[in-house]
Amino acid sequence: MKKVSISDIARKAGVSVSTVSFVMNDKAVKMRISREVIEKVENVAREMGYRPNQLARGLRTGKTKTIGLIVENISNAFFAAMAKTIEDEAKKYDYKVVYCSTDNDETKARELISMLSQRQVDGYIITPTLNLADEIRRLQAENKPVVLIDRYFPEHEEIPSVLVDNYAGVAEGMEFLIAKGYRRIGLVTIEVDMAHMHDRLQAYYDTLRKHDMPQDRRLVRQVPYGYVHQAALEEIEDFLKGDGKDCDALFFLTNYLGVLGIEAAKKLNINIPGDKAFLCFDDNDIFRLYTPTISVIRQPICEIGQQAMTALIERLRHTDAEVSPENTPIKLAAELVPRESI
Amino acid sequence: MKKVSISDIARKAGVSVSTVSFVMNDKAVKMRISREVIEKVENVAREMGYRPNQLARGLRTGKTKTIGLIVENISNAFFAAMAKTIEDEAKKYDYKVVYCSTDNDETKARELISMLSQRQVDGYIITPTLNLADEIRRLQAENKPVVLIDRYFPEHEEIPSVLVDNYAGVAEGMEFLIAKGYRRIGLVTIEVDMAHMHDRLQAYYDTLRKHDMPQDRRLVRQVPYGYVHQAALEEIEDFLKGDGKDCDALFFLTNYLGVLGIEAAKKLNINIPGDKAFLCFDDNDIFRLYTPTISVIRQPICEIGQQAMTALIERLRHTDAEVSPENTPIKLAAELVPRESI
């Protein structure tokens, strides 16, 4: 059984395709189609189970009512939650979102953008990888609005972005640890050469300096990106047994690192917070449930998603909208959530 | 700057659109296009940054190379992992997947199917809700292959499905608990009137009967579906303080219920496994990390995803493929993973 098209309906109802189209798009009244014909067409359409072909529609109108969402990894709790809010938000404006993961791989990111572009999405929300700015500028040149989330390109103010205030968040966490009396604070971060991580790291060093505390490079461990679970775990165990051994507090710069941290601590029988206090940037279900519960700097995930959508929709409405430099990146406040681990 | 179309290339290269199309689709040799023209076209296309419009292509060919994946909730660990394998698997066959969540709501599921159908996806992998069989039969009638995952309709053998052997999995878990000496085994399940949950529940009762153990309805608590986190948590707390108080073991029938279970146990200071042993159907990161680690019946997520894709691809290849009744549902073995909680 083939799908029903507008001309099938036209034939059965004894009218033209144009008429059917007008009725299906609620333009019938404007086009002065008579009450009877409208009803007739509506009935036939319902009986035949008509569903408009969005490919044809998109081809004709140039709008697919779809936005592309590119995140690092959709199975990571942070991005999953982000995707959910963005999807909900999009629905309000009658957009569908299709999402994909880059795994932080530049090549994959380019392929995904290309794929979404081929599928004619109307706009993009992107968690960028390194070196992606040129590809994104190309989208903008094609008049496709883009909003970055979670990360940004400091040297590209013309690309709008929405993210947490990484610097302030980490600084707040550091102040908290210091106020609680911790003096040897280790840092576990991931080796990603992008501005948002630099900001976090910078806040760590700056806060130490502000309090005249020594800045010991050996207390900072960068886990190489792309390590599989086991390798990353071993890297952290190595740190906990070696350079980080006599830290009294540990600050993990991403939620995944924090999870690895508690796994490693468990294996090494490190008592939290007895041996070491734990603080993690970005929350996770596990942190709420673990014994002890783990303190975090919580990102305003919903807000980020919402603001990103708002910014995107605005640009979809009038595609000529310029980004005013003082408005980007939009930085939202993080929230310190103290729990038992400190 | 407008997008580049095939006719822009044709004009610039001084050939016809057909020629360009042949070149772009690697049919140039078959169509005896000369070496020089092929190179010329390829160069022009590259220079102009051509990206084929998939809408137009899909409209013309009737194939979008896209499959629709409908799950219950993409932010649930089980479905997130499932989505990931299906996406990876799909890529092998050069398909893109677009996913959406039903939240187990029948109306929403129908809307999602309709939306995917309008977008002309080539095939579907669906975690069905109640009463969805008719809508799915409609897809099949339109010659769009469908494979169910995780759940199935026992009365519809013509709809292929791939899922874990729920009955055997729960039976194995029960045997394990009984062998370990537990005698008052409580069950926490979710109020979903679908065959896969019936199978799990039935295995619980059957195993008790097999061992001549009493079947006490009060030891079974059904959490209503759709309860928000807080309400569900309270329901389980209520059970732990009331009817389930003197159980020596608790079997949670879904991973989300298990998470709520440990949260409730923590709040009520219930010692695992001292006061009560815990066993959960379906694994979760938290169970691996929690203290104590929680024993689970692990579903073969990757295998389910792979087999579902294989079945779907086969049907996409020859759309007339019938389901032989003895092949559905395809039931895959679960794996008992004993940890500290028992």
Next chain:
DNA sequence: ATGAGAAGCTAAAACGTTTTAGTTATCTTT
């Protein structure tokens, strides 16, 4: 009786592809 305007529709082009059926020019074969 005529013309203007309105009411109620329809024809046809366009969106960007793919694909079938040609067309023309050149080369073989007899």
Next chain:
DNA sequence: AAAGATAACTAAAACGTTTTAGCTTCTCAT
């Protein structure tokens, strides 16, 4: 020299919509 084969391309239809411009027919004011 004629007939056929082959090489190298192209024209045009089709996919299912939307939308602009137009076509009838009717009503009413003059």
